[in-house]
Amino acid sequence: MAKPNPVRRAETRRKLLDVARAEFAAHGYGDGGTEAIVQASGLTRGALYYHFKDKRDVFRAVVADMAVEIANAMATSAASKPTAWKGLLAGSRSFLEIASRPDILRIYLQDAPAALGWAEWRSVDGEGVL
Numbered sequence: 001m002a003k004p005n006p007v008r009r010a011e012t013r014r015k016l017l018d019v020a021r022a023e024f025a026a027h028g029y030g031d032g033g034t035e036a037i038v039q040a041s042g043l044t045r046g047a048l049y050y051h052f053k054d055k056r057d058v059f060r061a062v063v064a065d066m067a068v069e070i071a072n073a074m075a076t077s078a079a080s081k082p083t084a085w086k087g088l089l090a091g092s093r094s095f096l097e098i099a100s101r102p103d104i105l106r107i108y109l110q111d112a113p114a115a116l117g118w119a120e121w122r123s124v125d126g127e128g129v130l
Contacts, residue, residue: 013051015041017065020058025103029059029111059107059115060124066108067125073098 019041024032034055038045052058078091098104113121 009051012043012047016043016048016051016058017061021062021065021103021107024059024062024107024111028106029055029115032059034058056115059111060120063108063112063116063121064124064127066104067127070095070098070104070108 016037020032020037023036023040026032027036032055034045034048037058038048041048048058052061074091074094077094078087081087081090099109112124116124
């Protein structure tokens with residue numbers, strides 16, 4: 001039985017984002033390309049442009065996913081501690097650990113402020129806050 005369209009759409013979007021994240025992590029925003037994303041995903045250019053306006057829009061969605069990932073990691077670490085102070089320390093350590101990962105470092109901390117601009121990058125970051 002075929003999956004309903006909303007499920008297929010969500011799976012297609014997720015696949016594009018996962019492949020785009022790998023592409024931007026490996027090549028950066030400037031050298032990463034939509035053609036490489038399409039080829040690596042095994043999907044069509046039409047599928048990419050159904051979900052995203054352009055390369056910048058795909059990149060913004062990848063950055064937004066990372067913001068949620070970072071916020072969740074920090075919140076989980078902080079929530080496991082008995083006091084607010086220990087939670088703050090644990091959340092801060094969690095940020096430093098996740099920020100040292102090569103994909104986060106390149107995409108989120110290096111390329112995003114330049115490609116999106118400071119204001120939009122901070123706005124996307126705020127969307128990830130729980």
